[in-house]
Amino acid sequence: MSISATDVNKLRQMTGAGMMDCKKALTEANGDFETAIDILRKKGQKVSASRSDKEAKEGSVFVKTNDKGNEGIIVALNCETDFVAKNEEFQKLGSMILEVADKNKPASIDELLSLKSGNLSIQEHITDLVGKIGEKVEVSSYERVTGDQVVPYIHGGAKLGVLVALKGVAGGNFTEVGKDVAMQIAAMKPIALDKGDVDPSVVQREIEIGKEQARAEGKAEAMLEKIALGKLNKFYKDNTLLNQEFVKDNSKTISQMLDSVQKGLTVSAFRRISVN
Structure with missing residues (x-):
């Protein structure tokens, strides 16, 4: 016809x-x-x-906090090119996924993709956009954080996002200090909140590396363990958020800076995700 x-x-x-x-x-x-x-x-x-075998290393990070400011959601939506990442339909899809996640609080990416917006699931909406633009599109990360106050931060043209959960706010508003901590997380890439949160396998690996370095320097075998533990403390200082030097004032750690703002103020959790 x-x-x-x-x-x-x-x-x-x-x-x-x-x-x-x-x-x-x-x-x-x-x-x-x-x-x-x-x-x-x-x-x-x-x-x-x-296009399932293509690399989707571009995209945008979307963040949202609830009205009370005690819960935050962060989603990374990836695509293949920066041109598509800036496309209006791509941005609308990311915002819609964020709203659905905020409303339904799914426990995983798979659960998020199965949720519906209108008559279609999130995965079907993604598939429809793929059909229009001819690029791979995928939700690469989804995280939810709760705390006394949750502060969101978007960095680098929405290529990287951070959520910081503060504890001990005692009814105060600590948005600015929360953003300072979020910027620290964005720049310094801590792998854990505090020493006890580092994966034991990582700790053991660092100890073994420390021993090998000391042995290569000709240190006595009896001293290797002590030297390795000293290097481990340096590792904690560089890689755990609360023990890192505060970028804006390296005379204080993040923990000390927060406590100086208000006694007992600290970070209970954080999430850092990026699209590349």
Whole structure:
């Protein structure tokens, strides 16, 4: 059957797909719009599958806190090119995923992808966008944090995001100091909150490395353990948030800086995610 330009344009407005794709879908569907939409969605699924081996190292990080400011959500939506990351539809999709996550509080990315917005699941919305743009799109990270006060931070053109959960606020508002801590996390990349939060396997690896370094320097075997533990303390100072030197005032650690702002103020949790 003959497909009019008006019908093609109407389907394009409904779906955002290309003109030729819309014409082919309508022709295959004998002019039925619902069937044509399904055909386009199936095309998207095929595109998604065909690009599953591509690297999606661009994208945007989206963050949101609730009205009380005691819970935050952070989502990283990846794509293949920075051009697509700046696309309005891509940004709308990221914001929509964030809203769905905030409303439903899923426990994992898989659970998030199964949630619905309108008649489609998040994964189906992603698949539809893949069909339109021809690039791999995926949710690479999703985290939720709670605390007395949760402070969000976006860095580097939305390529990196941080959530900081503060404890001991005692009814005060510590947004600015929370942002200082978030900026520290963005720049210094701590691997854990405090010494006791470092994975035991990492601790053991650092001890063994310290011993080997000391042995290579010709230190006595009886001294290796002590030297390695000294190096481990340096590792904690460099890599655990509360023990890091505060970038804005290196005479204090993060823990000391927070306590100087208000007695007992500290960080109970943080999340740092990026799209590359």
